[in-house]
Amino acid sequence: MADVEAWLGDVGLALGVPVAEVLPEEMREAMLGLTGEIAHNVVRVAVPWTSYLMGVAVGRGASPEEALRMVNELLPPASTSE
Numbered sequence: 001m002a003d004v005e006a007w008l009g010d011v012g013l014a015l016g017v018p019v020a021e022v023l024p025e026e027m028r029e030a031m032l033g034l035t036g037e038i039a040h041n042v043v044r045v046a047v048p049w050t051s052y053l054m055g056v057a058v059g060r061g062a063s064p065e066e067a068l069r070m071v072n073e074l075l076p077p078a079s080t081s082e
Helices: 004-015 025-041 046-059 064-074
Strands: none
Touching: 025 046, 025 064, 046 064
16 A cells, blocks of 8 residues: 555554544654654664554653654764764
8 A cells, every 4th residue: 555644544543543633744754753863873673663662652641742852862863974
């Protein structure tokens, strides 16, 4: 399935999660940026596990923005190649 909107709609429906409400466009962009940083500066396999842990934290009451901020603060400094 190439259509991400259709996929997210199907997943949201199956899980009983209102996608438009809990994953607005700005949150998608922030998550993509964070997961890219994790993949490149930590290790790629940490991306889905970190995303899962963030989801659990949000489910337990953390705001999505707070979860993003906290994980962003844990990222190692980006390596610079000269």
